[in-house]
Amino acid sequence: MFADRIFTNAAVFQAAGADPADTVAVQGDTIVSVGRGIDRDMVGKHTEITDLGGASLLPGFVDAHAHPVAAGMAALRCDLSGLAHDRQTYLTAVADYAARNPDEAVIAGAGWYGDAFPDGFPTRHDIDSVVSDRPVILTSHDYHGAWVNTKALELAGITAATTDPAGGRIIRDHAGEPTGVLLDRGGDAVNNLIPEVTPAFMRQALLEAQRRLHSVGVTGWQDAAVGAEFFGLKDNFATYVEADEAGELTARVVGALxxxxxxxxxxxxxxxxxxxxxxxxxxxxxxxxxxxxxxxxxxxxxxxxxxxxxxxxxxxxxxxxxxxxxxxxxxxxxxxxxxxxxxxxxxxxxxxxxxxxxxxxxxxxxxxxxxxxxxxxxxxxxxxxxxxxxxxxxxxxxxxxxxxxxxxxxxxxxxxxxxxxxxxxxxxxxxxxxxxxxxxxxxxxxxxxxxxxxxxxxxxxxxxxxxxxxxxxxxxxxxxxxxxxxxxxxxxxxxxxxxNRQDRTGTIAEGMLADLVALDQDIFAVNDIGTAQVTQTVVGGETVYRAS
Ligand SMILES: [Zn+2]
Incomplete structure (x- = not known):
């Protein structure tokens, strides 16, 4: 019996008590052996051998609480999440996005951090200085606040006279005027301005998120809010079912309804x-x-x-x-x-x-x-x-x-x-x-x-x-x-x-599914673990990400 793939010269992470190993063989979607050195009997004409040069081979990471469709939607919109925490950087990104998307009637985005602003909160005037002719609605990285411009407040009918809605708050200045930050359900009225997202957009968002998660070694996740509708998020249940039926879901996903x-x-x-x-x-x-x-x-x-x-x-x-x-x-x-x-x-x-x-x-x-x-x-x-x-x-x-x-x-x-x-x-x-x-x-x-x-x-x-x-x-x-x-x-x-009740994943051992992540270093030998990089991510024996 030949292996389809062999990972060797690897620092293999196993359950406590297992004999140390440097080689993992995979056949189909399953790990068929874990041991020391390559067993030549398993090497056939089509066996792919990957030499890790002493770097770590770990079980694929499983993210037990994530919201990938929301993340993917944010990534496809005005995405502030990867930027330095800085007011001017955020405003430049918003201005650029607006210039690139002149036909978008409402600009939606997400990912800002409050620590970029004095007292933790930005204002509508910040955004007005770069976009004032159409509503801009930017969700905070923690999804508890919306930072909007004056146009958005106007169209949503939020004024000094508006009372805080149940479960939400309108941040105001000393005169009671809304400053442009709306907390929790306070953001519902402005989020309702965003045109209904299409199923195709959500599907694209899911696949973009999956691509990003695979690139950091994630092979499975639990979506912690399937069906939630707040803060501009839409019910994503059908998105998952349809992607799965189309064979586009390469990760193993559990939905928390x-x-x-x-x-x-x-x-x-x-x-x-x-x-x-x-x-x-x-x-x-x-x-x-x-x-x-x-x-x-x-x-x-x-x-x-x-x-x-x-x-x-x-x-x-x-x-x-x-x-x-x-x-x-x-x-x-x-x-x-x-x-x-x-x-x-x-x-x-x-x-x-x-x-x-x-x-x-x-x-x-x-x-x-x-x-x-x-x-x-x-x-x-x-x-x-x-x-x-x-x-x-x-x-x-x-x-x-x-x-x-x-x-x-x-x-x-x-x-x-x-x-x-x-x-x-x-x-x-x-x-x-x-x-x-x-x-x-x-x-x-x-x-x-x-x-x-x-x-x-x-x-x-x-x-x-x-x-x-x-x-x-x-x-x-x-x-x-x-x-x-x-x-x-x-x-x-x-x-x-x-x-996640995925009992055949999460451990490198014979008989387990071949969900694996290869790194560029031995994680036990680096000083700053976060600087290690994923070189390859494998789900069920198939490579779903490879560093270029
Ligand atoms: Zn959450």
Whole structure:
């Protein structure tokens, strides 16, 4: 039996305890041997041999929480996400885009960071200075703010007299005039100005995102909001189903179907129906996404104790009441859906753990792989519950560093007593919790090596243009919460594969699917992990990316 492909002279990353190996042979879509040196009996006329020259061969990365269609749409529009955090750079990009697209009636874009502006917020006058004749709507990198020009406010009818909508805020000046930044649902009115995107555009966006993810070694992902419609995003369920049926999906994708907090248990029929329409080749929808709070930076994350440095006793918002949340999770587990919850504040984390504990007790037979994403602040009492309950910590490790935005906007809101509980990934793991890793792209960059660097060192990698702030490279954010390099790789591969219920991926071993990523260096020998580059990405034995 000849191998189709052999990777040799590689630093092969395997599960703990496996015999060291430098060679992996693949036949069809499967890994057929892992060992030392090339077995000449496996080399036939058509066997392709790749010599890695001592560089790493890892299991393909699995991004356990991403929004690739949104990211792809942003990439195809006025894309600010890769730029330096600088007002003039952003405005030049907007002006260039407008000049290149004279027929676009509404300019939509995304990816700006607040730290490029005094006080964290840009204004409509900034955009007016480059485009004033048509509406411009630019979503912030975290998808919680829209930066718009005066024309957009006019057409959306937003004036000093407009009251803040439920779940949103209009930023105003001292005279009450809208300044041009609209938070959360406050952005709905302007986003409604953007012409309906076509299915073809969404399909193109998905494929663009897939191309980018493959180029950073991602072979599979969980789309953490399939069916969500807010902030200009459209229901992407059909996009995945159709791409899969057309054979265009080269990644393995799990969809987390969006739970509408405003609707009740009656939406379960629709979710079941959707799940049944998946499973053609590479796309399944076995999870449901439940949002329980917002983010700390604008005080919408649900906290046990009030935010500091703001007036009053604001403890944020739980999107779903604890009683309702118990009902929802028990219902979903009863229907054999894995539950993927968004919880940022310590109160939201506790409410989600309570609800999952209840759901697991009601349906003990179901291997749900329930997970809580983000986990910005976790009360010490709740840390052992991840391991005890078998709830997966779905972490976005890239955030756990001293970015300017975090130091200036977030830490003052948490206060010194809560700072040690910030992104407590090491503690969760030490208490037996399983970690899965994801990027939340386009909120932040999808490069797994950057996130792995931060998971280990709790500092930024020099490769990342968004690592900005005093001490971001040399002062760890809660160093005791760093995890080992093998643990971090494991989380972004086997951990996420487990979270995605893709049990034949995530590990390099005989009989597993050949989802692999080759690097240009040995990741265990480099100083700054983020500077390593992907040379080749393989899914099911097929090369889906090769560095040129
Ligand atoms: Zn997300």
């Amino acid at each position: 969006w739970w509408e907090a405003e609707h009740g248990v009656e939406q379960i029929d629709g979710l079941r129906e959707r799940r049944n329409r998946t499973g053609h080749a590479r796309f399944t929808a076995t999870m449901v996404k439940v949002m329980q709070d917002g983010i700390c930076e604008n005080c919408t994350a649900a906290m046990l104790a009030p935010y500091r440095a703001v007036a009053g006793h604001d403890t944020g918002q739980s999107f779903i009441s604890p009683e309702e949340l118990h009902k929802v999770t028990a219902l979903l587990a009863g229907e054999q859906f894995g539950i993927h919850m968004h919880a940022v504040g310590d109160r939201a984390v506790r409410e989600c753990l309570n609800a999952l504990e209840h759901a697991i007790a009601e349906h003990p037979q179901f291997d749900g792989r329930h997970q809580i994403a983000h986990l910005d602040v976790v009360d010490p009492q709740d840390i052992p519950r991840f391991g005890r309950l078998g709830v997966i910590a779905n972490i976005q490790a890239l955030w756990a560093r001293r970015d300017k935005e975090i130091v200036e906007r977030k830490l003052p809101l948490l206060g010194p007593e809560r700072e040690p509980w910030h992104f407590p990934f090491g503690s969760i793991q030490r208490h037996g919790g399983t970690l899965a890793m994801g990027s939340d792209w386009p909120v932040t960059d999808p490069n797994p090596l950057w996130a792995i660097h931060t998971a280990v060192h709790r500092t930024g990698t020099h490769a990342d243009p968004h690592a900005i702030g005093d001490g971001v490279f040399d002062t760890p954010l809660q160093a005791q919460e760093g995890i080992s390099l093998p643990s971090a790789i494991h989380a972004y591969t086997a951990g996420s594969a487990h979270a």
